[in-house]
Amino acid sequence: MQLAEMVHFRHYTSSSSKGKHLLIEADDGMILTRLLTETPIVGRHSLRLGVQIPTHYLLQLESYPYPFRIYKIRGLPIGGVPYKEAVPKPKELTGPIVKTPQEYGEKVLIVVKPPILKSKVVIPYKVKGPSHAETQSDSSHGDHCWKKNLLGSFFGLSTSYDQVQSTLIDKTIIIKDSKTYLKAKEHLELVLWDMNEKSEEVSAACKSLKKARKKVKNFKPLRDTTKQEAVEMKSKVSTIEDEFYKCYDISLATVNASNVVEKWKQVLETALKDLVNYKLYLD
Numbered sequence: 001m002q003l004a005e006m007v008h009f010r011h012y013t014s015s016s017s018k019g020k021h022l023l024i025e026a027d028d029g030m031i032l033t034r035l036l037t038e039t040p041i042v043g044r045h046s047l048r049l050g051v052q053i054p055t056h057y058l059l060q061l062e063s064y065p066y067p068f069r070i071y072k073i074r075g076l077p078i079g080g081v082p083y084k085e086a087v088p089k090p091k092e093l094t095g096p097i098v099k100t101p102q103e104y105g106e107k108v109l110i111v112v113k114p115p116i117l118k119s120k121v122v123i124p125y126k127v128k129g130p131s132h133a134e135t136q137s138d139s140s141h142g143d144h145c146w147k148k149n150l151l152g153s154f155f156g157l158s159t160s161y162d163q164v165q166s167t168l169i170d171k172t173i174i175i176k177d178s179k180t181y182l183k184a185k186e187h188l189e190l191v192l193w194d195m196n197e198k199s200e201e202v203s204a205a206c207k208s209l210k211k212a213r214k215k216v217k218n219f220k221p222l223r224d225t226t227k228q229e230a231v232e233m234k235s236k237v238s239t240i241e242d243e244f245y246k247c248y249d250i251s252l253a254t255v256n257a258s259n260v261v262e263k264w265k266q267v268l269e270t271a272l273k274d275l276v277n278y279k280l281y282l283d
Contacts, residue, residue: 024154 175181 024151
């Protein structure tokens with residue numbers, strides 16, 4: 001079985017970072033293995049693959065010629081679109097050690113161990129390229145070599161990513177064990193604890209405020225009723241004051257009338273005495 005029939009290359013675009021990735025499938029007739037390159041194919045790695053990078057750094061794989069047939073992928077539940085074909089579970093690619101091209105004057109031996117295929121990808125599409133018939137003019141030996149080197153380059157990207165990830169994990173562990181990190185973590189815990197206490201105090205104050213608002217709402221009808229009663233009492237007091245002033249005027253009139261009557265009484269008594277004296281005088 002030729003390498004072109006064993007290895008298929010698919011094109012993926014990340015839905016989150018919009019980066020371009022390649023999916024490599026290797027099928028030896030017994031085991032189907034899928035490899036998704038997690039490192040975007042841009043920068044130095046793209047030059048190793050012989051892909052020209054445009055000035056805006058957005059790789060459009062469909063616009064670059066590849067001397068091998070790229071088939072449209074099927075059978076993968078990608079992007080929520082169901083496919084009828086069954087998909088075998090990803091397995092580790094088994095095979096010999098592959099030599100990568102020279103880099104910085106050194107040959108790096110890489111064991112082919114691709115990562116597991118992830119599901120956060122968009123629906124792949126067919127990448128344009130020359131037909132298989134256009135590549136038949138090359139010799140089988142040279143064709144096998146450059147394809148083998150190309151496959152090794154792709155796997156080298158995956159291994160480089162694994163090495164960077166391992167280095168990052170080691171640095172993360174070192175940072176977590178450092179005194180600065182521990183002090184910062186302790187300070188953060190104290191700040192969070194203080195914030196939690198303050199949030200509890202604010203929550204209690206909000207509850208008290210809600211209760212006070214409810215009491216104010218309950219007192220509002222009572223206040224309106226009290227105001228109405230005060231207006232009614234004021235009206236009654238005003239009426240009583242008017243009646244009092246009327247009675248006071250009557251009392252003054254009565255006193256004046258009694259004085260007049262008393263004067264008339266004295267006049268009448270004087271006149272009566274004069275009449276009595278006059279009668280005695282006549283007798």
